[in-house]
Amino acid sequence: MSTTADGGAETRTVTVTEDAAEQALALLESEELDTDVAGLRLFVQQGGCAGLSYGMRFDDAPEDDDTIVEAHGLRVFVDPSSEKYIAGSKLDYENGLQAAGFNVENPNVEAECGCGESFRT
Template sequence: MLFVGDSAKERIKEIEQKDQLTKDHFVRVSVTSGGCSGLSYQMDFDNQPRPDDQVFEDNGVKIVTDLKSFLYLCNTTLEFSGGLEGKGFYFNNPNASRTCGCGESFSV
C-alpha cells in the first residue's frame, strides 16, 4: 500500500484545481536509478494507465506506481512540507536504509 499524508493531500488538491486537472488524472510515483544514494524518487500527474500499474487510493487521492517501483515504495507515505524551509513533496519511506541530505534519493 502507498499512503498520502494530509499535507500532501491538500497540496495535490490545490494543484489539481489550479491546473484544471480532470478526474482522469492521478499521482504517479516511481523510483529510478540515480542520485547521491543510488535511487531517486519521481512524482508527476498522469492520466495514462500502464499495464503493470499498481493502483492505490488513500486519503481521497489516487496514487499509481509501476510494479518494480512498488517493491521500493511499499508502505511509503507521500508528504508535503511548505513554508520558508519546506522541502515540497517528500517520501517517508520505511524501506530506505539511507537517504541523502536533500531527501530526493535513497538506498535500501
C-alpha cells in the same frame, strides 16, 4: 491492481496524508485534469549519489499494470518496478519556513545521501 486507503483488507503500497492529497488535488485541478481519472504518479528512478531517487508527475490515467492507491480523493499511481522500493511508504506534504513540498517517508531506506535527495534500499 488496485488498493484503497479507506479500509478493506488489501495491502497499501503507500499511504497519503490529508495535507499531501489536498495539495496534489489542487495542483491537478489547476492543470485542468479530471481528478476522477487522473492522478499523481510516484516512482523510483536511478540517480543521485546514493543510487535511487523519487520522482513525481501527473498522469491523465493509470497504466494497465499500475497499483492505484486512493486516499482523501487523490489517486496515486505506482508502477510495479517502483513498488518494490516504496512499499509501506508515506507521502506527506511539508510546509516549512525554508521550503515546501512533497516528502516520502520510506521504511525500506537503508542509507540516504547528505542532501536527502537520493537513497539506497
